[in-house]
Each structure stands twice: as structure tokens, then as C-alpha cells.
Amino acid sequence: MPAPLQGPQKAAVLMLALGEAAAARMFGRMHEDEIRDVSIAMAQLGTVPAEVVEQVCEEFGRALGGPGNLVGSYESTERLLLKTLPAERVASIMEEIRGPAGRTMWDKLGNVNEVVLANYLKNEYPQTVAVVLTKVKADHAARVLSQLPEGFAMEVVMRMLRMENVQKEALEGVERTLKAEFMSNLARSTRRDAHEMMAEIFNSLDRQSEARIMAALEERNRESAERIRSLMFTFEDLKRLDAQGLQVLLRSVEKDKLALALKGAPEEMREMFFRNMTERAAKLLKDDIAALGPVRLKDVDEAQAAIVAAAKDLAAQGQIQLSEGKDDQLVE
Template sequence: MARVKDDYRALTGPQKAAIFMLSLDDAQSSALFELMDDEEIRELSQIMSNLGSVNSKVVERLFLDFADQLSSTGSLVGSYDSTERLLSKALGEERVAQIMEELRGPAGRTMWDKLGNVNEAVLANYLKNEYPQTVAVVLSKIRPDHAANVLGTLPENFAMEVVIRMLSMEAVSKEILDHVEKTLRTEFMTNLARTARQDSHEMMAGIFNTLDRNTETRFMGALEERNRESAERIKQLMFTFDDLERVDSSGIQVLLRQTDKGQLSIALKGGSESVKELFFSNMSERAAKIMREDMDAMGAVRLKDVDEAQAAIVSIAKQLADSGEIVIAGQGEEEQLVY
């Protein structure tokens, strides 16, 4: 029988990874396995199968260290810069640049396709500092509708200079196109990807959001003792079922149309009274009465089931906010969409 592992310091990196995978539910571990190659899966599976019993304190220490490092330093998360440095040791400069261009957004097969997926205000803000002739070349290579939106966002006098050059522009040589593409790749796209990169606290908030309530409370309490500043920032970024109070009535009605009623009944069992009233007040009187009766008939419900139902509804709410179908008000004076 494999010996019980009770010394966290004696664990190897692969053993920690194996414990982490075994601690996740099936959906989460499956999602991670899909990101691994066959060799990584074989190696990790071998370690998992030979791991034996692991002390619960070791598991908790592993998750606390993971949360602490990710929240404070991000040392567990690979970055574009570290990936580029690693590739540079094995590949040529041009090949590395091509690979990193694909890794960094936005999506698109060519540079001009990628520019077509950049917000017009963002693109215009960059182009207004370029020569009008360069801007004319760029706008001539992207979709007409997107070029029109960018042009309309540029300062009027500058935009007119660009129009004049586009009207008189002849065929652009390959050398000039290559130079413009290289500049866009090394300056604009790199900076765009860097500014869009997700903050480590945002990633940690997403992870904490998927933990069951007891585990989240335990981890958050321990993190507060070790790094209160990071713990508070994660709390601010987390979005819970009770935060749905920040959705207005029209948004709740949209959410109701997208939500399974049985799942909502379970979720509301663990919700605050104000959230329950928010949902009931946006139903017909008959529908609210039926749901209340269904909730009463359920009796006691497992906390795990409530957490899963609430997480599913929060996920739907976030998707609706991302698509602009509902608005989730931010704390303070401003309102913002939750991403």
C-alpha cells in the first residue's frame, strides 16, 4: 500500500500537480487535461495512480500556496514574455515573432484580419500618431466598414489628410507593406496584447468563484491572514449569486428567460431574502407562488447542490452581461459590465 503523504515539503512538483488534479471535480479536471499533450497526460496519470493517501492538511496547504503565489506574484502563471524568451533559445527571431503574433490577439489569419477585429477607437488612437500616408495604407487593407469607423473616430483634420492620400495612392509595394506589417506586429499588437492580459487577481477570483462555499470560506480566511491586500482585491473581483441584486428588473427578466426554473428554485434556497424578492417580484404572481411552493416542498437541500445551481446561474448572467443583454451595476458611482 502506498504510504500516506503528510509532508508537504517532500512533495515534488509533479506530485503537487497530481494532488491538484485529484482535488478538482470531473468537469474542471477534464478541461485541464484537454490542454495537455499525450506525454503530459501519461506522466501525470502515472503519478496520480501511485499517489496513495494524502493528508487533508497537505491538500489545504497546496491550495493556499497556489492561491497566495498566484495572487501576490503570479509566479505560477506563464506569460507571453517568458514564453517568448523560451522560444528564442530554440527558434530564429522571425519564426518566434510569427508564433507570438498568433498567440497574441486579436484573432485573424493575417495582420489585416487581426486589425479588423480591433475596436475602432483603440485602432484610431494608435493610428492618429502615425504619418497620414501610413494610416492610408492601413485603412486601404482592412474591411471598408471597419475603415469607415476608424476614419470617423480620427481627428477631423487628420482624417481628411488620410482621405486625400487614399485618393491619390497608387499600388503599394511589397516592401512598404512588409514594413507596415512589421511595425504593427512589433509595436501595436504587442502592446495591445500586453494591456489586455488578465490580471492574476482576476484569475484567482474566477477560481474562487468555482469553489464550494465551505472551501472558499476556509481558503479566503487563510489568505486574509497571509496576504490581506490580495484577499480584499479578490473579494472585490468575485461575483456571487447575491451580487445579482445589482441587476435591474429588465435584466432579471432576461435572466429568467434563460434559466432553468428547477435550477433557480434550488439556487434561491440559499440566496439572501433580497435576491429572492428580486426574482419573485419580476415573475407573474402565479409563477412566483408556484416557485415558492416548490421551494417549500423541497425541504432541506444539500449545500453542494445549492452552490452548483447558483454557479450555473451566475455563469449565465456573466454571459448575458458580456453580450450586452443585461447590465450589472458596479459598486460606487459608476456602472460597468462584469467580465
């Protein structure tokens, strides 16, 4: 009796059954790794009995037309894996998927903050760092390189200039080391506290919903409510930016969003932005704000949330510094 078909084999059977034109369109939407896996399965299929083809197509149809929604999460995935795999193997898999996004190791590295990556790489051999920087995108490699100590960075550059094709075995060795040492530690260190996640969710709520839910939470668990509030970063918290940071932020936000955000901001917040602009730019912004007329609070909240998100992105890139701790005199 033939062994049951695996995922890539089922995909290969389905694509062959659909015909070359449909299969070509599907390949065009796949990642390189997926194309390779399905292609290998397709090349090794041999003769597939008609009843097997029919079963695969029926299974696909049932899955596609099945009612209801499915919700996947880290927790549900881990529970499912523990039913079929050893605990150590599950822990390894979960550490990998909790790490940065990306199908390959190099994709994942491209989503690691350059400061974090540089702090790890500065303790590696220059040759290893050279290999890593040639495998990630040029702009990310440049940011990582700028974070390395000057002498060490020059050693890396010289090896990159002299580098020829890296042997497959050496490349696989670097990948294994990165996966075993760096990615697993990064996944463990980046598991976020539940209060941090809730603070981000609260930051995205409109003011009325935030006030209502926070008030209810205070009644149930005042300690958690206070911790979430301390972790939240609001539009008013931008007052903690220094002049240089605020000017960087101003260059990265859309002017119409800024006008809408300041329309609903306290006067002191408006003045802070005006002080960090040229006289002409400040006058134009004031005119834009005045021209808006009455605006919905929801639109103001969305504009302010967009600017806060931009500030967080800039902070993650190291372009601005968001101070720690709350200002006692923040405008509520």
C-alpha cells in the first residue's frame, strides 16, 4: 500500500491536475523555497492513480469550502506540536517562529534591528560578519556596519572586498551558528510581557474606548491598569522629545496628518511643534489647522496615532530617542 501523500506532494498533484496555465500562475505567487519543495515533489511523483488525484482534489475542495473561521496563535500552535513532537523539538521550533519574520535565515536577519545585530556580530570573526553582510540587503548591511567599532568595521570591509564565492558548507555553518546562538536567544529575549502588548493595544484605541476599558480594568485590577498606563506612549508624550528628535519626526510625517493631529492638541503641544519649525513653515501649518474647521475626534485620534507610530518607528531605527518614564505633568 503506498504511503500517504505529504503536503508538498499533495500540492504537486493538485497543480498538475489544474494544468500548466493555472500551475504557472500559482508558482508566480510562491516563495522560492515553496517552489523548490513543490518542484522536487512533482519531479518524484511518478504515476499517480486516478483515485488518489480525486481524493486530493476533494480534500482541497472541502478545505476551501469549509464553514467558519480558524484562529491561529503561538499558544494553539505549540499545543498542537506537543501532541506529535518531542518537547525539545517543539521548543526549538517555537523559538524560531517567535523570532523575526522571514522564511530564510537571511530574511530573518533583515528584520533584526541593526543595533541588536551589530552588538552580536562585533564578537564574531570578521570573516563571519563579512559573510552575513553580503547575504542581507545593502541598506541593512550599511546600517549594521555603521554600528560596528571602527577598526573592526574596516576589517570586515577588507574581507568583503576580497571575498569570492563562499563555499556551501561554510555558508551552512554560519547559518547553523546564527540559528543556534543568535536567533534562539533573540526569540527568548523578545517575548513580550502581556502588559506591554496591552499597552500597544490601548495606544490604538480611540479615547472613549480607552477611557471606558481602562476604568473597568482599574476596578478589576488597579495594579495592572497602572502598569499598562505607565507603558503607554501617547501623542502628548512627544513632549519628551528633544529639539533634534522632534525635527526628525517633523520631516517624516505627512503635513495634512500633522495639521489634523494638532487641531485636537493642547496649545502647549502646538507651540512645541511651531517652535521647531521655520517661521514660514509654522505659519503655513497654523493656516492649515485654521482651515480645517470642525473635525471629528475620531479623525484627530487616528492622525495622532499615526504620528506616534512614526515616532516609534524612528526610535526603533535609532534616529530619535524616546525618553523612558512618564512626565508628571503630561496633559491628560
